[in-house]
Amino acid sequence: MLTLVDHLGTTGGAERLALDIATRLSPSRFRSTLCASRFIDERSHTDVELQALERTRETGVAFLALGRRRRIAVLPWRHLAAYIRREHVDVIHAHMFGSNLWGVILGRITRVPIVVAHEHTWSFEGEPLRRLLDRELIARWSDAFIAVSRADRRKMIEIERIPPERIRFIPNGIVGQAPTPGRDLRAELRVGSGPLIGAVGALRSQKSYDILIRAIARLRQDRPDLHLLIAGHGPEKARLQALISELGLENVVLLLGRRLDVPELLAELDVAVCASEFEGSPLAVMEYMEAGLPIVATRVGGVPDLIEDGVHGLLVEPGNSTELAAAIDDLLTDRARASALGAHARERRRREFDLDVMVCAVEALYEELLATR
Helix, strand or coil, X not given: CXXXXXXXXXXXXXXXXXXXXXXXCCXXXXXXXXXXXXXXXXXXXXXXXXXXXXXXXXXXXXXXECCCCCCCCCCCHHHHHHHHHHHCCCEEEEXXXXXXXXXXXXXXXXXXXXXXXXXXXXXXXXXXXXHHHHHHHHHHHCCEEEECCHHHHHHHHHCCCCCHHHEEECCCCECCCCCCCCXXXXXXXXXXXXXXXXXXXXXXXXXXXXXXXXXXXXXXXXXXXXXXXXXXXXXXXXXXXXXHHHCCCCCCEEEEECXXXXXXXXXXXXXXXXXXXXXXXXXXXHHHHHCCCCEXXXXXXXXXXXXXXXXXXXXXXXXXXXXXXXXXXXXXXXXXXXXXXXXXXXXXXXXXXXXXXXXXXXXXXXXXXXXXX
């Protein structure tokens, strides 16, 4: 089977899950290949991407790079079509819109028996062309269209008008990672012993880090020793840095970039935050849950599937820095309640959102669809 994704890596949720699925499929039942269409060569990529490449090698997964430099580049797809025919691929599993689109086109041209499309975050009310392609091309030509949250599945049915029987709901999952002991990250980052708020995720507008930064500016009025750590990289970095300077928070809000030590980072936090405008089923929130952290998250997408308000964390409306600040302050003030919420969140993550459970569900889907062929 062949997993198709734009980028190779572990920082984006979709890319990370594509890698997880490709490298954790049962080797006795599936011969796995991971194709990253935008991967150029090893010299031009980050340590995170190279770490992901090493993981494919260690697990015996074949890796194919198409070297597409632009979205409109079409010729590299010929190499993938040739590979599919040569290796007699039985299943193509594509992740995210671009790969979903090309996955169903190539799959049907090369007569692959099963094509699975995987939607990781649905937020396309204002994009009629995207909705049309999802419904008339991807959903129609694929054998199954996976949604990662009930909210995403509902929007795909109600807004895109995709037939319900075409959509499969498979929740995301992660592997719990314990922090490596012995480091003093607070000292390394020079944030002192005051309250430490944190968020993990790519620096994209979707994540609404500007709202979180404004919430921190409010909280600093009464909590002058408070700091915010944001771990991630992306196109919003310059805009966020300008906002930090505008609010005079240069020594308060730290943009840490890509991190390979997320478990150690989470272990130092007092509250973890997801302030996103929209989400599918965010892996970062699952990591917060695994770390047993008090969580404040926005009531969007699949987040309420993970966090029941007042049980596993606190939910707030998106785009409201005042409400976000108040919820963070509540958890910093009532530490006993915060600890209880974190413990309940960890228990739920381990019970319901485990990576092996997700991979088993994907394997079962492949075999069910293959049996019909």
